[in-house]
Amino acid sequence: MQSEFADFQLYRQRCAQQFSLNRCQTQQLYARLLAAYSEPQRHYHGVQHILECLQHFDQIRTQLQQLSLVELALWFHDAVYHPKAQDNEAQSATLCQQLCADFLTAAQLETVSRWILATRQHQPSDEPDLNALLDIDLAILAAPPARFAEYQQQIHQEYAWVEQNLYQHKRRAVLMQFYQMQPLYQTRYFQQHYEAQAKHNLAQALSAAGESAS
Template sequence: MHDDLYKFKMYWEHFARQYLDQIQSRQILNILLEAHTESQRSYHTCQHIVECLELFTQIKNHIDDVVSLELAIWFHDVIYNPQAHDNEEQSADLMKLLCRNAFGKDVIEKKVYGWIIATKQHALSQEKDLNYLLDIDLAILGASPKRFAEYEAQIRQEYIRVDREIYQVKRRDALKSFYQMQPLYQTAFFNDKFEQHAKRNLQNVIEIR
C-alpha cells in the first residue's frame, strides 16, 4: 500500500509539472489521493491507477495524444460508489471542473470527458487512443493468477453488502460477458500480452462458480 501511494504521488508529480503550477498540482493531487483511499474501495484504489500508469508507460509510443490518455487514467475512477450507476459520469464532471483551466477545451470536452464515460461499457471504438485506454482498464483480467485472485477478492470486498448468492450470480454474468468478447482486447499490444491469460483466468472463475 505504501509503495503504491509513493508511486501514485511520483507519477502525478511527473505528469503535473508539465501542465500545472505547484498550487494547482497539490490541490488536485490531494483530491485524487482522498478519492482513491476512500473506505469503500478495495480495488479502485491507488494500486489500480498505478497499475494502469505502468502499462501506459509501456505503450506511450503507440499513442497519438498521450496527455489526454494519461489525464483520463488519472480521473476515470475518481468517483466510485459501488451502489451508484453514474460513477463514470460523475468522474468526468469532476475532471472537467478541476482541469478546465489547465488544459485546452478540445482535450477536456472533446476527448477526455467522453473517454472516461466510455470506460463504463468498454465498447469497441473508432478512436485508437480510446481503445488503448479501455484495454489498460481491463488489463487486470489478464494478470497473473495470484493478482487476478487478489483482484476478485477486492471486488467482492467492494460489494460486501450484497448477499453472497446474489453477488455470485451477478459477478459470474459480468465475467462471462468479458469472456465472450471476441477479442477481449482491441489493440495488438494488449491482445498479444493479455488475451490468452485473461480468457484462462475468466474461464477458471466461471467454471468454479
C-alpha cells in the same frame, strides 16, 4: 502502502509536468485524487488500480497519439466510485471538468470526459487512443493468478452488501460478458501480450463460479 504513496507521487509529478502545472495546482489536484482513491469503500478501485493502469500505460505510451490526455483520463476514470451508484463514470467526468478547466482546452476536456464515460460500457471504438485506455482498464483480467485472485476478492469486498447468491449470479454474468468478447482487447499490443492469459483467468473464474452455484 508507503511504496504505493511514493509511486503515486512520482506519477503525479510526471503528469503535472506535461500540463505545465505549478506547484499549487499540482498539490491541490492530486490531493483531491489521492483522497478519492483512498476512500474506505474502495478495495479494488483505489490507489493500487491507478498505479497498475499507469504501469501499463508506460508500456504502450509510444503507441499513443494523445499521450497526455490518455494519462489524464486514467487518473480520473474512477475518481468517483461508490459501489451502489449507477453514475460513477459520469460523476468522474464531471469532476475532471471541474478540476482541469484551467489547464485544458474545451476540446480536450470534451475528449477526456467522453473517454471516461466510455469506461462504463467498454465497447470497441474507432479511436485507437480510447481503445488503449479501455484495454489498460481491463488489464487486470490478464494479471498473474495470485493478483487475479486478489482482484476477485477485492471486487467481492466492494459488493459485500449484496446478498451472496445474487452477487455470484451478477458477477458471473460480468465475467461471461468479458470472456465472450472476441477479442477482449482492442489493441494489437494487448491482444499479443495479454489476451490468452485474460481468457484463461476468466475461464478459471467462471468454472469456480459454476461450482459455487451448484
